[in-house]
Amino acid sequence: MPGTADHATAEVSERIEVLRIREHFPGAIVEVNTFRGDTRITVAREMIVPILQLLRDDPDLQYNFFAECLGVDYLDPKTRTYILGKPHRFEVVYNLYSLKDARTGMGRNARIFIKVGVPEDDPVVPSVTGVYPGANWPEREIWDMFGIRFSGHPDLRRILMSDDWIGHPQRKDFPLGGERVQFPQGTYGPSVGEGIVAHPGESFFGKTASEFGEKD
C-alpha cells in the first residue's frame, strides 16, 4: 500500500512527540517514519538522553513505561554494504510506552519508537539508564550481542554469553554454526566446522581440528 504510506507520513509530522522534540531540540530529528500506524523517530545519537528525558517528563507526552531497547545490524555480510540504504551499520531502537493508569489518570496509552543510528567504527551510544533504570539489562544485551557500548552505563558486562566470549553473536558477520568451539581464556577447542566461515544450518561435518592439522 504505497499510497497510504505517503499519506501517513504527512499525517505523522503532526504527532505531538515530533513537534515537541523539534521544538526543544531543533535539528535533532534525522527522520520520521510511519508504518502500519507506528511512528519511528530517528534522532541524533548524542541527543538520545535529553530526548528520552523530555519524552518522560513532558506533561503532554508522559512516556512513563520503558518497554525495552534492542539493536539491529543492517550489514549485508555478502556484499559488506548496509541494506535498505541505511547510513550506519547499527541501529538501537527504544520502545517507549505511555501507560495509562486508571487510578491516577496519568498516561496516554500511546507508544513511540525512538531510533539512533550507530556507525561501525565508533559503536558508542550514551546510556539512558539515568532516565529509565530498566534500560540496564537491555543495554547489556545489546553490548553482548552487537558490541555496541553504552557510555555511562553503571555495569556494562556481558549478560547472556560467558564473560570471556569472543565476538558478538548477533552481528550479521558472526556465523550461525560452524564456528570453532570456544574454551576459557580465549583458546579454541576442536572444531566442528571449517574455521570461522558462515554456512547456516550445516555445523557438523564430523571433522575435528586435528584432521585440519590444527593443534590445541
Next chain:
Amino acid sequence: MAQERHIQTTAAMQAQGISLDPIDASTMVINMGPQHPSTHGVLRVVLELDGEIIVNATPHMGYVHTGIEKEGEYQTYLKAVTITDRMDYLAAHCNNLAYSLAVEKLFGVEPPPRGQYLRVLLAELQRIASHLVWLGTHALDIGAMTVFFYAFREREKIMDLNEMISGVRMMPSWIVPGGLRGDAPEGFFEACKEFLDDFPRRVDEYEVLIDQNPIWRERTQGIGIITAERCYALGVSGPTLRACGVPHDIRKAVPYSSYDQFEFEVPVGEFGDVYDRYRVRMAEMRQSREIARQAIERMPDGPINVPDRKIVPPPREELDHSMESLIHHFLLWTEGMRPPVGEAYVPTESPKGELGFYLVSNGSAYPWRMHERPPSFMNLQALADLCVGRLIADVVAIIGSIDIVLGEIDR
C-alpha cells in the same frame, strides 16, 4: 482485598530486634543456583549477605542461551514459529500468537473472526496452564507440596486439550502467521467446556489448601514489595505490575485478536507484595476461564485463515484442479511468504507480562531481525529491589512470585 496486612518494613524489623546496620564492614557472598530447584530453571543469583540480611542480589543468566533470535533470522517466517515455542515454553500458544500478530502487522492483514476467537480460546487456556505451573512450583518452593500435585492435575487436562487440537502437548506451533494450522477437531469445544465448567471448583480447592494457611501468609504477606512507579521505570509488567494496584492489561489497553469483544475484569492487588501477586494470578485464572467460556459460546462460523494465498497455502482439495493454487502452494512451501519492507511490534499480554516481537523485514522471506521483548527478562530486573533488606529465606518466595521462565530470559 481490603484486609489487615502485616507489612514488614525496615522500621518494623528493627522493632523486632532485627538490625539492618552492618555489624562490621565485611559481608559474605554466597552463590544460589544455577542448579537450585527454586530458581525455576538455571538462574544463578549471587547474594551478598550481612548475617541473614541481603545486601545485594545479582542475577547471572545465559545458561540456556540458545541463540533463538539469531536462529530466527535464518528461518522463513513460517518456520520461525516453531522456535518461538521454545522461548516461554510454559505458554507456547501465547508466544506463537505474539509472533503471528507481528508478522500479520507487517502484511497489514487480520485473520477472520473464527480464527481470532480460536486464538483467544487457546491463549486463555495456555494462560491458565502457565499460572498453574507457577502456582504449583511457587507453593512447592515455600513448602506447600500438595498444591503442586493438584495444580499439575489440571494442567495435564490443558495439555490434553493442546494435544487434541495440535497433536503436541507443549510446543504446538498451532497459531501461525495468517491464522491457525487448522480448525478445532470434532469434540474439542465440548472437551474444553467440560474442563472449564469443572475449573472454578478446582481453584477453590487450591485456595482452601493455601490461602488460610498461616505459614503461607507469613511467608508471603509484606514480602518483596515494589511500587508502581518503580515498575514503570524498570519496565516491569504483567501480574507483578497489577499487584501494585495498576489496572493495566494490554488486552484492555490495546486490544488485539478481538479481545475487545469479551467481558472480563482486570484483577489488581493493593500492596504489591508476594501475597498480592498470588491473589492477582488466582483471580486471573478465573477471568481466563470466563474469557475461554465466552469464546466457545460465541464462536463464529467461517474460515480461520486470511484468504491471501501469498500468506496461507490453499486447501489441499484446490490443488487438484487449480494450477494457480498449485503454484501458490509450491512457492509458499519452497520460498515462504514475503512481507513488505518495514518494522512491526505488537504488544500482547502473555501470562508473564507484556510480550511482543519486534520484526524488521527487508522484503525477503527471512526476518532480518527477530527480537522478542521478554517479559520475564524485564521483570527479573526488579529482583535486587525486591530482595535487598530481606532475609535469605525470602529469596525463593520472591523469585517464585515474579514468575520467570529462563527459556524466555536467555532465549
